[in-house]
Amino acid sequence: MDRLIRKLEDHSAIIGIIGLGYVGLPLMLRYSEVGLKVIGFDVDNEKIKTLQSGESYIEHIPSSSIKAAVGNGFVATSDFSRAKDVDALLICVPTPLNKYREPDLSFVTNTVDSLVPYLHAGQIMSLESTTYPGTTEEELLPRIEKQGFKVGKNYYLVFSPEREDPGNPDFKTQTIPKVVGGVTDECLQTGIALYSQVVDQVVPVSSTRAAELTKLLENIHRAVNIGLVNEMKIVADKMGIDIHEVISAAATKPFGFTPYYPGPGLGGHCIPIDPFYLTWKAREYGLATRFIELAGEVNTKMPEWVIGKAMDALNERGKSLKGSRVLVLGVAYKKNVDDMRESPAVELMQLLQDKGADVNYSDPHVPEFPKMRSYSFDLKSVELNAETLRNYDLVLLATDHTALSSTLLRSNEYERIFGNSGTCGSE
Ligand SMILES: NC(=O)c1ccc[n+]([C@@H]2O[C@H](COP(=O)([O-])OP(=O)(O)OC[C@H]3O[C@@H](n4cnc5c(N)ncnc54)[C@H](O)[C@@H]3O)[C@@H](O)[C@H]2O)c1
Numbered sequence: 001m002d003r004l005i006r007k008l009e010d011h012s013a014i015i016g017i018i019g020l021g022y023v024g025l026p027l028m029l030r031y032s033e034v035g036l037k038v039i040g041f042d043v044d045n046e047k048i049k050t051l052q053s054g055e056s057y058i059e060h061i062p063s064s065s066i067k068a069a070v071g072n073g074f075v076a077t078s079d080f081s082r083a084k085d086v087d088a089l090l091i092c093v094p095t096p097l098n099k100y101r102e103p104d105l106s107f108v109t110n111t112v113d114s115l116v117p118y119l120h121a122g123q124i125m126s127l128e129s130t131t132y133p134g135t136t137e138e139e140l141l142p143r144i145e146k147q148g149f150k151v152g153k154n155y156y157l158v159f160s161p162e163r164e165d166p167g168n169p170d171f172k173t174q175t176i177p178k179v180v181g182g183v184t185d186e187c188l189q190t191g192i193a194l195y196s197q198v199v200d201q202v203v204p205v206s207s208t209r210a211a212e213l214t215k216l217l218e219n220i221h222r223a224v225n226i227g228l229v230n231e232m233k234i235v236a237d238k239m240g241i242d243i244h245e246v247i248s249a250a251a252t253k254p255f256g257f258t259p260y261y262p263g264p265g266l267g268g269h270c271i272p273i274d275p276f277y278l279t280w281k282a283r284e285y286g287l288a289t290r291f292i293e294l295a296g297e298v299n300t301k302m303p304e305w306v307i308g309k310a311m312d313a314l315n316e317r318g319k320s321l322k323g324s325r326v327l328v329l330g331v332a333y334k335k336n337v338d339d340m341r342e343s344p345a346v347e348l349m350q351l352l353q354d355k356g357a358d359v360n361y362s363d364p365h366v367p368e369f370p371k372m373r374s375y376s377f378d379l380k381s382v383e384l385n386a387e388t389l390r391n392y393d394l395v396l397l398a399t400d401h402t403a404l405s406s407t408l409l410r411s412n413e414y415e416r417i418f419g420n421s422g423t424c425g426s427e
Helices: 002-009 024-033 045-052 063-071 080-085 106-118 135-145 185-195 208-239 243-250 275-284 290-300 302-316 344-354 386-390 402-410 414-418
Strands: 014-018 037-041 075-077 088-091 123-127 155-159 178-182 202-205 325-329 358-362 394-397
Touching: 002 185, 014 024, 014 080, 024 037, 024 063, 037 080, 045 063, 045 075, 080 106, 088 106, 106 135, 123 135, 123 185, 135 155, 135 208, 155 185, 155 208, 178 185, 178 208, 185 202, 202 208, 208 243, 208 275, 208 290, 275 290, 290 302, 302 344, 302 394, 325 344, 344 358
Parallel strands: 014 037, 014 088, 037 075, 088 123, 123 155, 178 202, 325 358, 325 394
Antiparallel strands: 155 178
C-alpha cells in the first residue's frame, strides 16, 4: 500500500481508464495534465483511432487537449492485457437500464471480466459508474478475490462516483469535490491518494455502499424536484400563472429554497435512469421507493403534455397537428451540448410524427440526426433563419441552446414566436 501511495504521490504511477466517454475522457485529461501517464481502454475502435490521432469526438472537449495528452504519453487501446502495465484502473463504463427498466450491469461486469486476467498485486481498482449500493462488494470484490488477491492486503478496491456536468463552464474535474469509499480502510487511504492528485477536495465516506448511495441521492434529489416543478407547471398553466415568474420570485428567498426548472421531460444518461437502480435494489429489502416512482411518472408524461399544448396552439389558428409542418429547435438533452441520450426532444419528434406532423429539427450542436437505439430519423439540421422559420406552422423550442436564441433574436423572430415568456429548456 505504501509503495502504491508513494507512486501516486510522486506521479510515477501509470493510470488506466476504462471507458473513454463523457466521464472517462475528462478524467484522463486531468491525470495527464498533472503529469501522470495514462493508458485509456475502450471497446470502440473508432473512438480509439480518433483519440490516438489527437482528435476529440465530444464537442465540448477540444482536440487541442487530446493532442496535449497524446504528447504527454496518453495511449488509447482496446488491448486489455495492457492492464498489467498500470497501477490504477478507473472504470467509467455505461450503466443503463434494460428493456424491463432494471439495472444492466453487463458493461461493468464484462469490463471487470476482461481485466481480471491482467490484475497484479499492489494495484487499485475504482468503479466510477453510477450504480446501486452493494455493486462494488457484490460484483467486483468476488471477481478480484477469485484471482487469489486479498482486497485491503495486496489489492485495493474503491467506489468513487463521477460528478461530471458536461458543458458547464463553472466547474471542472479539478474543482468538483470527489466522494470515495473503500472496501477496507487501506483501500480508502489508497483511494484518497489516487484522487487527491487531480481534485482539490476528496470526500471520504465509510464504505463503498455509502459512496454508491451518495451518487444516487444526488441524482434522485434532482429527478424528484424536477418532477415537482413539472407538476407545478401544469397547475400554474391551468391557473393562468407564469411558472417562470413564480420560480424567479421564489428564488429570491435567501434560505430553504432551491430553484428547479420545468422542461419537456428528463434527458441524459443519468437523471432518467439512475433513480431506478435504487428502486430495483430497494425491492430486495421489501421497500418501495414511492417518490422516485411518482417523479418518474410525472416526468415521463411531460412530452405528451407538450404535444397537447402544441395541438391547442395549432387549433387556435384553425389547424390540426396532422399535416402541419413542425420545426423542433434543439434536440440535445440539455443546453449547449451535443449529447442526445434520452433526450425528450426526440420523444417529442416521435410523438409529432406519430400524429401525422411533417417534422424537421434545427440544432447547431447536432448537424445530422445520429443513429439511436429506439428512434430513427433520416434528417439533417435545418438552417435557422427568418426565411425557414416562416415555412413552419409550429416551432417548438425543446432545448434552449444559447446559439439558437441568438440566431432567433438576430432574425427578429424570437419575440414574435415566443413573446417574453422565456423557454422550456430540458433538464
Ligand atoms: N455523462 C455524464 O454526465 C455522467 C455524469 C456522472 C456519472 N456518469 C456515469 O458514468 C458512467 C459512464 O457514463 P458516460 O456518460 O461516460 O458514458 P459514455 O457512453 O459516454 O462512455 C462510456 C464508454 O465506455 C465504453 N465501453 C463500453 N463497454 C466497455 C467495456 N466493456 N470496456 C471498455 N469500454 C467500454 C464505450 O465505448 C464508451 O466510450 C455511467 O455509469 C454514468 O451513469 C455519467
